[in-house]
Amino acid sequence: MIPGITVLVPFILIVVAGVYFQTVTGFGLSMIVMGMAGGMGVASVATLASVVSIVALVNSAVALRGTHHHINWRLIGYMVAGVLPASVLGVIVLDFLSDSAADIIQLLLGLVIAYGGINFAWRPKPLTSLSGRASFVYYGFLGGLIGGMFGIPGPPLIFHLYRQPMTLPQIRGLLIFINAVVALARTLFVGAQGQLGMDVIVLSAVCLPMVAIATVLGKRFPPPLSADAMRRLAFAVLVIMGMALMLPVLLGYWNR
Structure with missing residues (x-):
C-alpha cells in the first residue's frame, strides 16, 4: 500500500536529508532513513530497507560521477573481499545465537563503537601512514559481519577510513562505493527472491528525482567544514550508531 501525501512528503524530505549527508560524508543514508522513517508508518522495515538500497545505488552513481580518480581501487578490492562473505556469515551466525547471546554481543559492540567515536572525536588527527592491506580486509x-547480524555495516569501515591519511574525497569515494556494492548485492538477492514489490518500486521511483538533486547539491555545496571538523562529525555519528545499537537492548532489559 502506498502512503498518502501527508506521509509521503515527510518521507521524501528524510530521504533527501539522508542522501545529502551520505554524499558529503560517505555514509549515514540507511541510519537516517531507517531511524527517522521507521516509525512513520510509511512501509514495513523490509520495504524501507529495499527502498534505501535502490536509493543508495542512484546516489552512488551520481556521487561517484567524475570522481573516479579519487578512488583507490586496490583498497576497494581488499574491503569488498571482507565485506561480502562476512555479510552472509553474519546472517548465519545470528540464526545460531540465542536471543540473550545476541543481545550481549550487540550491547558490547555498541559500547566499543561509541567509545571509539568519543575517543577519536576529541583527537581527529589521522594516522601518519596508510594502514596495511590486511587491515582493510x-x-x-x-x-560485513556487523551488517549481517545487526543491519549496521558502516561503523568499522567509517572508523578505519576516517583515521587514514587520505583526503576527504578519497574517504567519501571509498565509503560510497562500498555502500553501492552492498546495496547492489542486497537488491539482487531480494529481487531474485521476488520480494521487490510494487510498493518498493513506487516509493523508490517517487524519491529518485529528489535523490539525484540532493546528491548534486551535496557535491557542489558541501558544508564549510575543515578536514578535522569533518572527522569530528564522522566520529560523533559513530557515537550515535553505537548508542543506536545499545538502546534497544537496554530498553528490552528495562521492560522485563
Missing part, C-alpha cells in the same frame, strides 16, 4: 570483514 579485516575492517571490511567486521563491517
Whole structure:
C-alpha cells in the first residue's frame, strides 16, 4: 500500500536529508532513513530497507560521477573481499545465537563503537601512514559481519577510513562505493527472491528525482567544514550508531 501525501512528503524530505549527508560524508543514508522513517508508518522495515538500497545505488552513481580518480581501487578490492562473505556469515551466525547471546554481543559492540567515536572525536588527527592491506580486509570483514547480524555495516569501515591519511574525497569515494556494492548485492538477492514489490518500486521511483538533486547539491555545496571538523562529525555519528545499537537492548532489559 502506498502512503498518502501527508506521509509521503515527510518521507521524501528524510530521504533527501539522508542522501545529502551520505554524499558529503560517505555514509549515514540507511541510519537516517531507517531511524527517522521507521516509525512513520510509511512501509514495513523490509520495504524501507529495499527502498534505501535502490536509493543508495542512484546516489552512488551520481556521487561517484567524475570522481573516479579519487578512488583507490586496490583498497576497494581488499574491503569488498571482507565485506561480502562476512555479510552472509553474519546472517548465519545470528540464526545460531540465542536471543540473550545476541543481545550481549550487540550491547558490547555498541559500547566499543561509541567509545571509539568519543575517543577519536576529541583527537581527529589521522594516522601518519596508510594502514596495511590486511587491515582493510579485516575492517571490511567486521563491517560485513556487523551488517549481517545487526543491519549496521558502516561503523568499522567509517572508523578505519576516517583515521587514514587520505583526503576527504578519497574517504567519501571509498565509503560510497562500498555502500553501492552492498546495496547492489542486497537488491539482487531480494529481487531474485521476488520480494521487490510494487510498493518498493513506487516509493523508490517517487524519491529518485529528489535523490539525484540532493546528491548534486551535496557535491557542489558541501558544508564549510575543515578536514578535522569533518572527522569530528564522522566520529560523533559513530557515537550515535553505537548508542543506536545499545538502546534497544537496554530498553528490552528495562521492560522485563
